[in-house]
Amino acid sequence: MSQQSPGTAGSPNALRVSALWRYPVKSMIGEPLELARLDPDGMRGDRVWAVRDEEGDFIADARRNPVLLGLRPRYLRPVSAADPVPPVEITLQDGRVVRSTDADVHHELGRVLGRPATLRSRRPASDEAYYRRLPPEDGDWVRFLEELFGVDTGAEVPDLNLFPDALWTNQTMPGTHHDAFPLHVLTDRSLESLRKLSPGSDVDVRRFRPNVFISVPDEIEGDFPERAWTGRDLHIGTAVLRIEGECPRCVMISHPLPDAELAADRGLLRTVHAKAGHNVGMYASVVSPGVLGVDDTVEVREPRVEAPDAGE
Secondary structure (H helix, E strand, O other): OOOOOOOOOOOOOOEEEEEEEEOOEOOOOOEEEOEEEEEOOEEOOOOOEEEEEOOOOEEOOOOOOHHHHHOEEEEOOOOOOOOOOOOEEEEOOOOOEEEOOOOOHHHHHHHHHOOOEEEEEOOOOOOHHHHEOOOOOOOOHHHHHHHHHOOOOHHHOOOOOOOOHHHHOEOOOOOOOOOOOOEEEEEHHHHHHHHHHOOOOOOOHHHOOOOEEEEOOOOOOOOOHHHHHOOOEEEEOOEEEEEEEEEEOOHHHHOOEHHHOEOOOHHHHHHHHHHOOOEEEEEEEEEEOEEEEOOOEEEEEOOOOOOOOOOO
């Protein structure tokens, strides 16, 4: 891969990519990138691995297991089309290192979670048992959602109509470790707005775990400008993303991030629910695979409408 994406030229007042991240293991610390390749199913190398709670029989995440946010993974080989699932190395909070190829990796991660666990790479969508979401033990879905989003009543739960129906029966989208859509897009303007709304909070981008972080020039108005991009395409480098809708925020943004020295902050979550309409950042999918890079210009366009075939 070249050291420069084809999309770096343009106006100094344009929207630009200021950072890129992928997350080799779901819910663990992200890996900053200068260049990223988008495949049809998302950013190459993103959330290829996950920890599975074998006692609970589900894919673990930091919403219920915030300790995962203190673990730092890295690939031992470059991710490529020929090698889409390379082994990973994980640095634990005590400094010890385990690898996916180690015989005791599952035991070590189980010690971290405090219950039996395994490190697993993503499975085919047909593996229903791997992805399935078990109902709450007490069968109370309302209370499950209240705890997930950190709200007091079911009436305060964000609108979840954007989420695919498959997520009611699966922990992640089958065939992936994505919670809903393959990409998350966020702007620096949204974080600036949150800092004004929640002045006592440390509003750090790492709390929100975007894949694509975009800087917004002063000429563009709005406290959360990416909300206006719903249904539109972002052309970045040689790739095209489709903005699908807003991202409801759950308790995960309030958990401590030891690596970043960020403390727990439930006040930030309350602010997001009460003053930002529950949502920060946008979900996106891939329209056209390609390469994008830090400092690339971002062009927001209406989706191209394909002309019907002659004779139809």
